[in-house]
Amino acid sequence: MIEKDKPRLARLTAIITQLQSGRLVTARAMAQQHGVSIRTIYRDIRTLEQSGVPIVTEEGKGYSLVEGYKLPPVMFSEAEANALITAEQLILQNQDQSLAEQYRSAITKIKSVLKYAQQEKTELLTERMQIRTPRQPQKTSHHLINLQSAITNYQVIELDYLSLAGERSQRAVEPFALYSTQGNWILVAYCRFRSDFRAFRLDCIRSLRVTDQQFEPHPMTLSEYFEQYRRKYFPTPDTPLSPAVPNLRSNQKHLAMETVKIDPFQIIGIAVRTSNANGQATTEIAALWDKFMSENILGKIPNTVDQTVYSLYTDYEGDHKKPYTAILGCKVENLDTIPEGMVGKSFDGGKYMKTTAKGDLTNGLIVNQWSKIWAADLDRKYTADFEVFGSKAQNPHDAEVDFFVAVK
Numbered sequence: 001m002i003e004k005d006k007p008r009l010a011r012l013t014a015i016i017t018q019l020q021s022g023r024l025v026t027a028r029a030m031a032q033q034h035g036v037s038i039r040t041i042y043r044d045i046r047t048l049e050q051s052g053v054p055i056v057t058e059e060g061k062g063y064s065l066v067e068g069y070k071l072p073p074v075m076f077s078e079a080e081a082n083a084l085i086t087a088e089q090l091i092l093q094n095q096d097q098s099l100a101e102q103y104r105s106a107i108t109k110i111k112s113v114l115k116y117a118q119q120e121k122t123e124l125l126t127e128r129m130q131i132r133t134p135r136q137p138q139k140t141s142h143h144l145i146n147l148q149s150a151i152t153n154y155q156v157i158e159l160d161y162l163s164l165a166g167e168r169s170q171r172a173v174e175p176f177a178l179y180s181t182q183g184n185w186i187l188v189a190y191c192r193f194r195s196d197f198r199a200f201r202l203d204c205i206r207s208l209r210v211t212d213q214q215f216e217p218h219p220m221t222l223s224e225y226f227e228q229y230r231r232k233y234f235p236t237p238d239t240p241l242s243p244a245v246p247n248l249r250s251n252q253k254h255l256a257m258e259t260v261k262i263d264p265f266q267i268i269g270i271a272v273r274t275s276n277a278n279g280q281a282t283t284e285i286a287a288l289w290d291k292f293m294s295e296n297i298l299g300k301i302p303n304t305v306d307q308t309v310y311s312l313y314t315d316y317e318g319d320h321k322k323p324y325t326a327i328l329g330c331k332v333e334n335l336d337t338i339p340e341g342m343v344g345k346s347f348d349g350g351k352y353m354k355t356t357a358k359g360d361l362t363n364g365l366i367v368n369q370w371s372k373i374w375a376a377d378l379d380r381k382y383t384a385d386f387e388v389f390g391s392k393a394q395n396p397h398d399a400e401v402d403f404f405v406a407v408k
Contacts, residue, residue, distance in 0.1 A: 008044075011036070015044055016053060019065045026062040078121065085125050096185055096202060098145040140203035144178070144185055146210055147202075151175045156213040157189075160206040163398050168206075173198070174215040177222045184394060188225060190218065197225065199396050223294035227286065229396075255355060255372040262349040262404065267310060268301050269329015271343045276320060285326050292328045300339055305331040312386040314345065319382055347384050352404045361396040369403060381406040 011034050018033060019025055027041045034041075045063060049055050054066035084107060091103045150157050159171045173189035176197065180186070185202040220228075272288050274281040291297065298307065308330060315325040327345060335344035357369035366387075383406045392400035 012044055012048060015041075016048065016065075019055065019063060024058065024062040024064050029062075081121070082125060086129070089129060095140045096144040097142040102145050141185060141205065143202050143205055143208050146208060147175055147178060147187055150210050151177065154214045154217055156192075156211045156215055158209045158211060159200065160208075161200060162204050162206050163395070169193075171198075171200075172211075173200075174218070176218055176220075177225065179222075186394065188222075190215075197229075199394075201395050204395070223290065226293040227290040255369075255376055257353045257355045257376070259407075260352050260354045260404075262347075262352050264347060264349040265331050266333075266335050266344065266346045267312065267327060267329045268303075268332045268335065268338055268342055268344045269310070269312075269327045270297055270341065271325055271327040273315075273323060273325050275323040281326070288326060288328055297328070297342075298330065301330050301332065301342070302337045302339065303333040305333060308391075309389040310386050311389065312345075312384060314347075314384040316382040319380075324382075350381075350383070351407055353378060353407050355403045355405075356400060357403065358400045359398075361393075361399045361401075365399060366401065369401070373403060373405060378405060379408045381408050 014034065015030055018030060027038045027045075030041045030044075031038045045055060045057075054069050056064045056066055058064070088103060088107050092100050094100055147157070149155075155175075156172055157175055159173060160168070161171055162168045172192045173187075174192070175187060175189045177188040178185060179188070187200045187202060187205075188197060189200060190196070191198040270288060270292060272284045274284045292309075298309065310327070310329060310331065312327045312329070313324055314327065317323050327343065329342070332344075335346065338344040355369065355373065357365050359365045385405050386403075388402040388404070390400075390402075
C-alpha cells in the first residue's frame with residue numbers, strides 16, 4: 001500500500017513546486033506535466049487544500065498559491081544538479097556580461113542547498129566538463145539584466161546607440177522583447193522617435209538609462225511581432241509590385257550583379273507549395289516565416305553547417321507565374337536525419353547571378369532589390385533562387401542581404 005502511494009506523494013509535492021514557480025498554473029498544464037488526467041489533478045488540488053495548503057482558484061483560469069506562502073527548498077536530484085552545472089558552462093559562453101555575472105550569483109545560492117554528496121559530485125563535474133567554441137567569446141554587452149527588468153516593469157529606457165553603419169543617435173524606447181541569434185542579443189522596442197517598433201543590437205548600445213517613466217503594455221505577443229515583421233519586410237519574390245515595369249527598368253543600371261559559381265549543397269527546413277497568383281504566396285510564405293520564428297525551427301534542424309538562414313524558391317513548374325516551392329531553412333552536412341514536419345533538399349549548384357542589398361529593411365530594402373532583379377535582362381533557369389540572411393542581416397536598420405538567381 002505504501003509503495004502504491006509513493007507516486008502520488010511525489011506528484012503532490014511536485015504540484016506545490018509547480019504552483020510556486022508561476023503566478024497562475026492551469027489544471028491542463030499540471031496534467032500534461034505529470035501524465036495524468038485533469039480529473040486526477042482536481043482530486044490532488046482538493047487533497048492539498050484539505051492538508052492546509054492555501055491554494056487560490058481562479059475560475060476558468062487556473063490555480064496559484066496565496067502570496068507569501070513558501071515551502072522549504074526542494075532538494076535537487078543528481079540529474080537536475082548536473083543539468084544546472086551544464087547550463088552554467090553554457091551561459092558563461094554568452095556575450096552579455098550581466099547575464100554571466102547574475103547566473104554565477106544564482107548558481108552559488110543553488111549549490112548551497114545541495115546535499116554534501118551532491119556538492120562533491122557537482123564540483124567534480126565542473127572540473128571535468130568544458131564547453132569549447134571556435135573562438136573565445138568576447139563580452140560585448142552588459143545590459144541584458146537591466147533590460148529584462150525594464151520589460152517586466154514597463155519602464156521607458158533611454159539609449160545612446162551606435163549603429164553598425166556608424167550612425168549615432170539618442171532614443172527613448174519602450175522595451176518589448178529580447179531574443180538571441182548568432183550569439184548576439186537583440187532588443188525589440190517601440191521607438192518614440194520613429195513611432196514604430198525597432199530592433200537594437202545590445203553590443204551597439206553605448207549607454208543605457210532606465211527611467212522612472214512607465215508606459216502602457218503593448219497588446220501583442222512576440223510571435224505576432226515576428227509575423228508582422230515578416231509580412232512588412234520580407235515580401236514574396238516575383239510578386240508584381242508598383243511602380244510599373246517601365247519605371248522599374250529605369251532602375252536597372254543601379255543593380256550591381258556578379259556571376260558566381262555555387263557548389264552543390266543540402267538544406268533542411270520547412271516548406272510550402274505556393275503560387276504568386278492572387279497574392280497566395282504573400283500570405284503563405286508570411287505564415288511560413290512566422291512558424292519558423294515562433295517554433296524555433298532553426299534550433300531544431302540537425303547537422304547544420306552554420307546558423308545562416310536561407311529563403312529558397314525551387315521546383316518551379318515554369319516561370320515565376322507558375323507554382324513553386326518555398327523553403328526556409330539552413331545548410332546541413334547531410335540529409336540522414338530529417339525531423340518530422342520538415343523537408344530535405346539537395347541542389348546541384350551551378351551558375352548564379354549574385355546581388356547584395358544594403359540598408360534599412362524597414363524602408364523596403366527587399367522589395368526594391370527584387371524589383372531591380374525582375375527588371376534586369378537575365379536568362380533565368382528557374383531551378384533554385386534564394387536569399388541569404390546571415391550575421392549582417394540581424395539588425396533591420398543596418399542589414400545586408402545577398403540574393404542569388406540561377407541563370408543559364
